[in-house]
Amino acid sequence: MDNPPLPPEPPPPPPAPASARRAVAAALDLIAIADRPELWATLRADEDVLVDAKAVDDHGGLPLAGLLAAVEDGISPTADPVRRLAEAGAVVLGTARGGADAAELVALGLIGLALTTQAPQRPDVVCLTPTAGLLPAAGAVVAGTLADGCRALTALTDPGAWPADVRLAAGERPRLTVSTKHRTTLRHAVGELLVAGAEVTTMDTATSMVPLGQRTETSDGPEVSAHGVRFRGRPFDDQVLIDLAALLTGEQLKNPYPATGTALVVFGAHLRGQPRNAELRDLGARFTGEVRTAPRYRMLALDGQAGVHPGDDGAALRGERWLLAPGSLARFRAALPPPMTLGPVELDDGETATALLSHPAPAPDITEFGDWRAYLRHRTANRPGLG
Template sequence: MTPSQTEAALPSPTARVAAAYARIAAADRPEVWITLREFDDVHAEAAAIEQRLADGAELPLAGLLVAVKDNVDVVGLPTTAGCPEYAYSPAETASAIARLVAAGAIVLGKTNLDQFATGLVGTRSPHGAVRNALHPELISGGSSSGSAVAVALGIADIGIGTDTAGSGRVPAAFHDLVGIKATLGIIPAHGVVPACADYDAVTIFAATLDLATRAAAVMAGAEGRDPRSRSWPADVRFAAPQVPRLAVPVPANLDALSPEYRDAFDRSVCAALEAGCKIEAVDIAPLLEAALLLYDGSIVAERYAAVGAFLDTAPAGADPTVAAIISAAAATTGPGFATDLDTLARARAFAAELLEPFDALLLPTTTEHPSLAAVQADPIGINRRLGTFTNFCNLVDLAAVAIPGAATATGYPFGVMIVVPAFADQVAVDIAARLQNADTAPLLVDRGVDLAVFGAHLRDQPLHWQLEELGARFAGAIRTTDAYRLTAMATTPPKPGLVRTEPGAGAPIPGELYRLSEAALGRFLAALPAPMALTAIELEDGRGVIGFTATHDATATAADITEYGGWRAYLSAR
């Protein structure tokens, strides 16, 4: 049973908990967990949530079960970052986890990981390699291995990971999961053992885009205890356009892909075309070169700053590969670090210019799916290849949503990423929904202002492109109260003018509602031509919104078309 099926089928949080622990016993995957909470404690928490629901509490994630990567703090559970000697008892729960719990989610326990979140393979742990949930002879992907496998096995509904180099995306690709790596800082990293503090992101795994997005929306928001946290800006985009423009790498950029993955990516691109996207190939070589700086450059000094002094004490539980990577970073120099920062600044400028004509970059999530034996034989080389398309995202401040792509010819999972500029996360979610043939896309960004339109800006009308350009999101069909009349004005293109009258003296006028950012509304108003204007509009359902009207002199001489029942009906009648 998949997590989404479990969520729909189980009647209560307590039943969900009972099913999860039964699944844990049946799966027999002890390597997934570093600390698993006692059943009685989790069951009691679920019972308390049921009582809160009965008392009328609104809990959007009520009873959903969460597996937390063990470099993220949860009060009452030790944080080890995959190294027993590093263990400590946190005084506070990480703010992102606290927000999930406040929304009704329940933490099951702490999961295994590539030690100190250093790796993309899921094998670098004294607690054992985390086997792939679907094909146990293959790797699970790291470093957020345990969290991804807990979701893929149907135990947890939500897996919490971290992603510096791709750890919230590579395991998703290996398990047919959705992985959301939001813009850096949007989900605060308070309570996270740092890997590279400037480039760490808290991430979400889930079986569906809807659940992953719901969890991300709950976790998002600035946090005073995290100096790197960020809020959605005033000009945030709320939607992708009806015909998304996707960039894909030129063939030379895809040389790292295995033949099987190359074929799967080609078919995924064809599927995007069939889904109505426009596709253009671009050269992303400078981004692939920037990706090498995360481990092969001086940026790795941030890993040493985080835990290098501890590893220098040679703790017995230290993974040799992880210890070698981090300890070697002690040799980095200040000038070398400054040089790499300059290289990254240039790479960010390149990324901004590259993506400016597009809505997103469509990439393969990773290059191949190696076996546990192959990684044991070549732990560094394979790990480096796996991060080919993920390593640069945080370095150049991009967001990404990882979703299943076309399955490989042998039927194994393959994943793609929708990569977007910082704060365009909702655009990535919308495109991901389109590629998954979803009827609607879940809402990640919950802010902004509503704008009512009644004529030339409706979805099939000639000025609708202006709303798309501003990233406006369709929020539904609307009707005004009966205190309005509609007129047809002699403008180019033709537009209606909404006229306020006495209640009962008009008729309900149909229109559409759009959500857009405060800055977008300001730009829209500044460019509004005469005789159009914006004013408060009363809707039939009692809401008051900003909407289109027109100046009195323009509507006074215009033909009254109220009787037609809206602008589209009037145009059709003509």
């Protein structure tokens, strides 16, 4: 008689949630194994950093929870960025002797982040020097990944320090100039940027990659270094440079560094690839994903635009969510022709967001398509003379 089949193996247990305490314990072991005491000006007692880590875990939900950091010895321990670092949930293990030593600690994987007075240039770490004044008393962040560096800068920067119309994205086809003096060094990076859609030209007087038309002779603008390539730009174009660096690191950055954006949902000609999408990109808007409304909206085919408004027997409509700085959103609103307007829309997950809507108007009702692009495909397929 055949043996009955064995029951299937139970699924593996889910991994234990990450905790600052476990991260600190692992880092302390690595520091002992690495045996690089010359990199540290001070190294805090194990008991003290473990107590800090437990406090982070007990608090829960801190933006930098689990991130381990060091601070360059030249930065005061009472400086505002150091205080904000701890308040955001990062655990500071000690101080590094200098910026180069701090970068070495990051490169060795002993910490994930360092605050320095100046960003050292090396290919195995990410260095972010924000616009002058955004990171007082520190100057730069060195991180293992661009995402960690941006996460830290967001926590360390006062949201009110940004201009009302700050750009939140580099745009679809950013244009850069590249120094011919460093062309051999930059050749691989230029190739990756071209594949990603950037337009790259050369100028003998440039010293690094700079967004076209944004060269600055002052030191007030931001700098971002990744994979050994340095990007420079105008003051407050920090996110433009971060997006360019992300093309090299391959990281998908969900949230921009300037934490000032307002979400805007669009449905028609402002969608990606549609005729009026450039209006959003020119304002520095950032695409953050596709959305669906709650099933109570109707869509009209206005003159080249989708007219969306609440209505009886409505449907769930597809759209896109973009992020704009407050001043940019105000400019967008001011330029809207009637019957277009901005108003609240309920999404299928219950969230309410600002959306590009319209007042009811005499126009064909295209709600049945549920999607502006689906309507355009239908109209093209049924155009006289086709088929």
